[in-house]
Structure formats: structure tokens, C-alpha cells
Amino acid sequence: xxxxxxxxxxxxxxxxxxxxxxxxxxxxxxxxxxxxxxxxxxxxxxxxxxxxxxxxxxxxxxxxxxxxxxxxxxxxxxxxxxxxxxxxxxxxxxxxxxxxxxxxxxxxxxxxxxxxxxxxxxxxxxxxxxxxxxxxxxxxxxxxxxxxxxxxxxxxxxxxxxxxxxxxxxxxxxxxxxxxxxxxxxxxxxxxxxxxxxxxxxxxxxxxxxxxxxxxxxxxxxxxxxxxxxxxxxxxxxxxxxxxxxxxxx
Numbered sequence: 001x002x003x004x005x006x007x008x009x010x011x012x013x014x015x016x017x018x019x020x021x022x023x024x025x026x027x028x029x030x031x032x033x034x035x036x037x038x039x040x041x042x043x044x045x046x047x048x049x050x051x052x053x054x055x056x057x058x059x060x061x062x063x064x065x066x067x068x069x070x071x072x073x074x075x076x077x078x079x080x081x082x083x084x085x086x087x088x089x090x091x092x093x094x095x096x097x098x099x100x101x102x103x104x105x106x107x108x109x110x111x112x113x114x115x116x117x118x119x120x121x122x123x124x125x126x127x128x129x130x131x132x133x134x135x136x137x138x139x140x141x142x143x144x145x146x147x148x149x150x151x152x153x154x155x156x157x158x159x160x161x162x163x164x165x166x167x168x169x170x171x172x173x174x175x176x177x178x179x180x181x182x183x184x185x186x187x188x189x190x191x192x193x194x195x196x197x198x199x200x201x202x203x204x205x206x207x208x209x210x211x212x213x214x215x216x217x218x219x220x221x222x223x224x225x226x227x228x229x230x231x232x233x234x235x236x237x238x239x240x241x242x243x244x245x246x247x248x249x250x
Contacts, residue, residue, distance in 0.1 A: 006156040006227065008047040008123065011038070012146040012197075013161050015056035015084055017217050025056060026087045034161075035091035037223040038128060042097055046227060049119070049129040049153055051146040052088055054080030060138075074138035078105055081142060085132035086110065098127045104136030104145070116152050123153065140200075147201035151208040158210050159226065160197065161217025166234030167196050184236045196236060205236075212236040 013034070020030030041048055060077030064070040082103055089099045100122045101111035111132065112118065122129045134145035150158045167189075170178040186206035189196050196202060196214060205212055215226045215233035225231030 006046070008153060008155045009041070009049070009227070010146060010150040010153065010155045010158045011048060011050045011161060011223070012143065012158060013050065013052045013088075013217060014163075015053040015080065016163070017161060018052070018084055018087065019056045026084065028091075031087055031091045032094070033220070034217065035088065035095050035097070037217070037221070038092060039095050039097050040221075040224045041227055042126070042128060044224065044227065047123045047126075049123060049131060049149065049155070050085075050088065051131050051134075051142055051149060052081055052084040053142040054078070054084055056080075057083060061141075071138040074140075075105075078133040078136070081134060082107065082111070082132040085130045088130055092128055098125075099130060100127055101130045101132055104131070104133040119153060129153075141198050143197040143201040144204070147197070147204040147210070150210050151204060155210060157213055158205060159213045159215065159223070161223065162214060163216065163218055164214075165216040165219070165222075165232040166214050167194055167236070169194075180232075181234045184234060186236055186238060189236055196234075202236070206238060209238050211238075 017034065018026045018031050020027030038048055054077045057080035058076050060073040063073040063076065085101045089101050092099045102114040102119055103111050104114045106113040114131065119129050131145065131149045134140055134142050135148055146158060164172055166180040167184060168178040168180050172178040186202055189202050190199060196212060213226060213233050213235050215222050215231060217223065222231050226233050
């Protein structure tokens with residue numbers, strides 16, 4: 001089970017991934033299913049760290065648009081990511097996977113503070129490390145937090161689990177003829193403003209040569225399939241030839 005020699009992976013999940021069929025909050029069944037996906041990757045020998053967004057509970061940018069102070073709204077969103085991180089931790093430990101939650105905002109009663117060298121030791125010991133509270137600063141998204149932690153942890157790749165199976169030339173939920181890319185360069189993602197991750201996150205991955213792989217986390221077994229180099233996904237890398245920068249219809 002290996003994708004281009006990847007060993008250490010950061011998995012970025014949106015908060016909405018934990019909702020399942022619910023309209024809000026955390027669905028225990030869906031969270032447990034995601035835990036099973038992560039467990040399969042750990043048992044296959046991968047070192048896994050995670051970042052989970054908070055949009056299923058509170059979205060800072062949306063709140064700011066409704067009159068909240070942006071800084072306060074972003075901190076509220078960071079607290080939502082801590083709640084999600086604890087939910088994922090509980091689900092993983094229920095299936096026998098040792099975990100640690102590290103928060104960029106210190107809250108020692110519920111989790112560890114983020115300390116890079118300690119996080120590396122946890123990964124080396126086979127624990128899943130869940131990074132919470134983004135970067136600890138307002139005006140930065142969890143996408144940027146994920147890219148930052150992937151760079152700090154020397155990850156071989158950043159996998160973004162979404163509700164679609166890759167990056168498309170248009171929104172596949174609203175455009176029936178949208179076509180999925182198999183491979184893309186960071187430059188094309190930024191130049192065409194493709195909605196892979198925030199531009200700052202994409203730029204950080206480019207600067208640190210960390211491939212981004214976008215796949216559908218809602219499809220059972222897809223995380224393991226992508227790590228085997230199978231399944232359906234889009235890979236964003238530093239150098240992609242014109243021929244490789246192709247679109248593959250699904």
C-alpha cells in the first residue's frame with residue numbers, strides 16, 4: 001500500500017465531513033466511519049496527522065459578514081475545530097488507534113498545546129496527531145493551518161477529503177458537464193483560481209514541494225485506495241507537463 005513513496009500524510013477534513021446526513025453538528029456514525037478509514041491507513045503503515053475544519057459548528061467568515069468582529073468570529077471558529085478534533089479523537093480511540101490532540105490555542109484541560117517536536121515524536125510512535133485551532137491566529141483558514149502543519153511535520157503529501165472526487169473545471173454540483181482534472185500544477189491552480197484550497201495554502205505547499213491530493217472522503221474505502229495509488233482523485237504537484245496536466249472524464 002504506497003502512493004509514490006508517501007509515508008507521512010496530513011489529512012485535511014472539512015467540518016462538514018463530520019455532519020453525515022445531518023444539517024448541523026457532528027454525526028457519530030459518520031465520524032466513526034471516517035475513523036475506520038484512518039485506522040486502515042495507520043494499519044497499512046502510514047503516519048497520519050489530521051486537521052479538521054469547524055464549518056459544521058461555526059464559520060468565522062460567514063459570521064463576520066453578518067456583523068461579527070472578524071477577529072472574534074475567527075477565534076470562535078477555532079474553538080469549533082477543537083470540538084471536532086475531540087470528536088475525531090474519541091472515534092479513533094474507540095477503534096483502538098492511539099491519538100493526541102494538539103491545539104494552537106493552549107487549553108491544557110482538554111488537549112496538548114501545539115509543540116512541533118512533541119508532535120513528531122507522537123507520529124514516530126504510531127499515534128495519530130490531530131491539530132486543532134488552525135494557526136492560532138485570526139484571518140487564516142484551516143486550509144492554511146493544514147498546509148503549515150504539513151510543512152512543519154515534513155509530510156510527504158497533503159490529502160484533502162471533500163464531498164467531490166477531485167478538482168473540476170467548474171462546480172460539478174451545478175454544472176453537469178464539468179470535467180475532472182487528473183493532475184494539475186500549483187501554478188495552474190493559482191492562475192485559474194481553481195477552488196482546491198485557499199491561495200495561501202496552495203502557495204505554501206508549492207514552496208515546500210508538498211503534493212495536494214483531492215478526493216471524496218464520503219466514499220467508503222477511498223482514503224485507502226488513494227494511498228495505494230488507485231481510486232479517483234486529483235493530484236496537484238510542482239511540475240506537471242502539458243500532457244500530464246490533463247482532464248479525465250468520470
